[in-house]
Amino acid sequence: MxxxxxxxxxxxxxxxxxxxxxxxxxxxxxxxxxxxxxxxxxxxxxxxxxxxxxxxxxxxxxxxxxxxxxxxxxxxxxxxxxxxxxxxxxxxxxxxxxxxxxxxxxxxxxxxxxxxxxxxxxRPVVPPIPGIERALALRSVEDTDRLSSAVALATGATAGPATAVVIGGGFIGLEVAENLAHRGMRVSLVEATDQVMAPLDPEMAAIVHARLRDQGVDLHLSDAVTSISEHRVELASGASLPADLVVAAIGVxxxxxxxxxxxxxxxxxxxxxxxxxxxxxxxxxxxxxxxxxxxxxxxxxxxxxxxxxxxxxxxxxxxxxxCGRSGKDRPTLGTAIVSVFGLTVAVTGLNEKRLRAAGRPVRVIHTHPASHASYYPGAETMSIKLLVDPDTDAILGAQAVGGDGVDKRIDVIATAIAGGLTASDLADLELAYAPPYGSAKDPVNMLGYVDQNLATGLTRSIQWHELADAMAAGEAVIDVRTEGEFAAGAIPGAINLPLDELRERLTELPEGPLVVHCAVGVRGHAAARLLAEHGRESRNLDGGYKTWVVSPAATSIALAS
CATH class of the missing domain: 3.50.50.60 (FAD/NAD(P)-binding domain)
Structure with a gap:
């Protein structure tokens, strides 16, 4: 049987x-x-x-x-x-x-x-906007086929460049905007908040905004689409944008x-x-x-x-x-990366906005290192932001914007977070070095060095968004860059005393606490240490003029003038 x-x-x-x-x-x-x-x-x-x-x-x-x-x-x-x-x-x-x-x-x-x-x-978010049915999404191969066909039709229907409006400034929105521009379309990007890429903090997002505008993208921030017609998109601000094609990338x-x-x-x-x-x-x-x-x-x-x-x-x-094997989910850090017209933008962990909103204390570090040894051809400057718990020295998050090498620095920091390394531990990481790939003091190591200086109280820093209040309270700003750098652009009200002359010109310093700064923070640190040795209290502007000049603080001054 x-x-x-x-x-x-x-x-x-x-x-x-x-x-x-x-x-x-x-x-x-x-x-x-x-x-x-x-x-x-x-x-x-x-x-x-x-x-x-x-x-x-x-x-x-x-x-x-x-x-x-x-x-x-x-x-x-x-x-x-x-x-x-x-x-x-x-x-x-x-x-x-x-x-x-x-x-x-x-x-x-x-x-x-x-x-x-x-x-x-x-599923894609589809808000109840009149005419939203005209907007295309991009989640599947079928979506891609529809969008590709629409792009081909739009670009072939006119003698001049066709027009497109992308709704949403997240990862997908930025990728779509870049690729439509690559096809020769005139692209407008509409974002309801005051910046693209929500995981970035505003001074880091400002670098992305500049790249988008440099590449011809018509960027509309803090604005919203109110209606979509056959060839135009109307905004809450009153702007009317030409739109042979509309793509909704509002989120999922x-x-x-x-x-x-x-x-x-x-x-x-x-x-x-x-x-x-x-x-x-x-x-x-x-x-x-x-x-x-x-x-x-x-x-x-x-x-x-x-x-x-x-x-x-x-x-x-x-x-x-x-199948009966061991395994469980892991917590997520949200590590992500995107290319925006050749600009690499990468994030991991928390941003300063979330930390401040939650009332959590945070130590902030901005650096602007070269992607590899500066004397080797092709070195590019990147901007890195590290967020640290000042009580435990735990790494809370990082952001990086630049060209070559951004990806590996964020990946190293994400790995450090997962491994429980502190920010100071970054100084001691043994990372691969050769001139085409990095520096003897890798940008990740440099973040650790800066953190050690701050954690031990060797130097103090001030953030771009704190500077206006400090100046209003009477703190003088000392710009230790060269005279040529100062003449090319400076913080209003700053006093130029180049670092190489500072020791001999100490008597020219105003009384009271000082804020010192250079281009990216390195000379500012040297100036702060020099002043400390001579009994003067100072704080180094974190990230220097390069961080401040792209920040909303500088933008507000420019608008006021």
């Missing part, structure tokens, strides 16, 4: 791309016996999502290069049952059954599961409708709530990726971080959990 065989354990995954496909392929590598079904409502289950803007811009020329795997290739290599153009319309957690609907013909069917993985991603929200209908609980930020092993409150239902809430690695608060790296890792770890 032949006994009936036990059917294989079936795991159904809703949603492919980063999280879903990482889970599916890892599951197969761990367990050959599993029945793995991936359900994806678009026509593409595995593609390079982050490369989509660059295909629109013509930087990536082959559409096929974005398509990493197909249902056929995934079936051949991993024996996965991948069903594209198929939507899950309902989940019955009691019966452990999902209802499927084919997008092409609407035919419905049901599919049982032993374990269900939700990886539905996030977790895709949670299917989950909530099945009784899955959401967290305080509106994403799917999961424990450290990605289990939801519904038995046998798990969730990963952009749809789920994460834990901030520095505040322990719930947060939403729609990043591919995080989704990929979550899919891999969940596969381990489902």
């Amino acid at each position: 032949t006994l009936p065989s036990t059917p294989p354990r079936r795991i159904v995954i809703i949603g492919g791309v980063a999280g879903g496909m990482s889970a599916a392929t890892r599951l197969r590598r761990l367990d050959e016996s599993l029945d793995i079904v991936v359900v994806e409502r678009t026509n593409h289950v595995s593609y390079a999502n982050c490369g989509l803007p660059y295909y629109v811009g013509g930087v990536i020329t082959e559409r096929q290069s974005l398509l990493l795997q197909t249902p056929a290739s995934l079936g051949a290599r991993f024996r996965l049952d991948v069903r594209v153009a198929t939507e899950v319309t309902a989940i019955d957690p009691d019966q452990r059954v999902v209802t499927l609907r084919a997008i092409t013909d609407g035919v419905e069917s049901t599919l049982g599961y032993d374990e269900l993985v939700l990886s539905p991603g996030a 929200r977790p895709e949670t409708a299917l989950a909530t209908a099945a009784g899955v609980a959401l967290g305080p930020r509106g994403g799917i709530a999961v424990d450290e092993h990605f289990a939801t409150n519904v038995e046998h239902v798990w969730a990963i990726g952009d749809a789920v809430e994460k834990i901030d690695g520095l505040t322990a608060e719930h947060t939403l971080v729609p990043l591919a790296n995080t989704a990929n890792r979550q899919g891999r770890v969940l596969a381990d959990v489902l």
Whole structure:
């Protein structure tokens, strides 16, 4: 007598791309016996999502290069049952059954599961603006095809350059704006807040604003779209922008409708709530990726971080959990990077805005080092900002804007945060050095040196946004740059006493406390130490004139004059 065989354990995954496909392929590598079904409502289950803007811009020329795997290739290599153009319309957690609907013909069917993985991603924010239906999004390959076709039509329809309006100044908005400009379009970018890239602090975002304007982008900050017509976009400020093409890149929200209908609980930020092993409150239902809430690695608060790296890792770890291996989620630092017309912008951890809003004390350090040894050809200046807990010396976050080398400095700092290193520990890191790649004192080491000086009280600093109040209170500003540098641009009211002459001209210093500064802070530090040795109290303007001149403080003075 032949006994009936036990059917294989079936795991159904809703949603492919980063999280879903990482889970599916890892599951197969761990367990050959599993029945793995991936359900994806678009026509593409595995593609390079982050490369989509660059295909629109013509930087990536082959559409096929974005398509990493197909249902056929995934079936051949991993024996996965991948069903594209198929939507899950309902989940019955009691019966452990999902209802499927084919997008092409609407035919419905049901599919049982032993374990269900939700990886539905996030959906674009679409505000109720008259005419918003004209705006295109960029989340999927289908979106990319529509946008590429619209760009080709717009640029081919007129003798002169076509016009585009991008709504939203986040990562995707900036990438889209750059790539539309690369296609020869005249681009306007509208952002409702007073800066692009919310993770940046204002003085760092100002560098990005300058690059956008230098590249011809018509930047509208602190403004909002009120209506969209066939060829124009109207703003709350009264501005009317030409728009053969409109792209909405306002942000994304977790895709949670299917989950909530099945009784899955959401967290305080509106994403799917999961424990450290990605289990939801519904038995046998798990969730990963952009749809789920994460834990901030520095505040322990719930947060939403729609990043591919995080989704990929979550899919891999969940596969381990489902196969009985150890694994749990990690807190997130929100480490991210974007290219803006050749300018690299990278962040990790918290920014000063969030820290100040939370009432947390913070030590702030700005530096402007060269990307590699300055005497080696091609060195570029970068701007780095480090945020430190003044009580514990813990690194709270960092931002960097510049050219070559920005990525590796932020990655080193993100790794230092994850490893529990203090800001002073950065001084002692042994980092690879050769003139084409760095300096003997790497920019990361320099951050540690500055922190050590501040932490031990060897020197004191003052921030760009504190300078006006200090001057109003009677503190004199001493500019220790050369006379030529001073003549080319200076802080109003500053006194020029070049560093190399300062020792002999101490009698010319005003009475009372002083603020000293140079171009980037290095000579300012030397001046502050010289003055301390002669019994004079001073503070060094953090980041020097280079930080101050791009800040809102300098902008307000320019507007007033």
